[in-house]
Every structure is written in C-alpha cells, then in structure tokens.
Amino acid sequence: MSSTSNSNGTAVAQAQVVELSEFKEPSPAGPAIFAGNLGLLDSVKVNLNVMVGEVQTTVGELMELKEASVLKTDRKADYPIDIVVNGNVVARGQLVVVDDHFGVRISELAKVAHA
Numbered sequence: 001m002s003s004t005s006n007s008n009g010t011a012v013a014q015a016q017v018v019e020l021s022e023f024k025e026p027s028p029a030g031p032a033i034f035a036g037n038l039g040l041l042d043s044v045k046v047n048l049n050v051m052v053g054e055v056q057t058t059v060g061e062l063m064e065l066k067e068a069s070v071l072k073t074d075r076k077a078d079y080p081i082d083i084v085v086n087g088n089v090v091a092r093g094q095l096v097v098v099d100d101h102f103g104v105r106i107s108e109l110a111k112v113a114h115a
Helices: 059-063
Strands: 002-005 011-014 048-051 081-085 088-098 101-109
Touching (some): 081 101
Antiparallel strands (some): 048 081, 081 088, 088 101
C-alpha cells in the first residue's frame, strides 16, 4: 500500500487493486484422514452431559425459588435419562448410586444416523 499527502500534509493511504484467480477445489485423493486408525482420537476432549430432564418456567417463578424448592422435570421417574456428547444423544440409561456419587447404567445406545 502506498501513501500520499493531503492538502494538510497528512499522509493518506491509497488502496491497491489486487486480482485474485478463482479458487478451484482439487478432488480429494489418498486415504481418509483416520483410515481406520480411530486411536488417534482417544485423547480428544468432549463434553458429556447426563440429562435428567428439562423444566420450562418463567423468570418470575425462577426468582421465587427458595432452598428446598422442588423443580418437577418433564421426565417420569422410570423413563431413561439421556447421555449427550457435544449436543448429540449417544445413549440412554438409568441413574444409579456408586460410592456416594450418581452414576449412569447405560441401557440403550443410539442408532447411527447415515447421511
């Protein structure tokens, strides 16, 4: 980029026109990135959430919540909970207690959706 001076002596940048050729995407060639070596993904971090249910409420009702208030979810007690990875349900299961912690016993794996 070059510059010139205006009538006040201040430097003013002048734009240069650059011609770009059209990008042509090459055809993919060679083996797939992972080519059956899924072990390369073993250390990739993902977010896993256990979704017990959802509650729809108003801001007013939310502001009125106090200690010992109970929120009733949209799930029945015997209905499986969702196991969600990065926003996608990957399995369902039941809540269990393991050494004073909640756990999930997986009862159903999600079916693979083909595009």
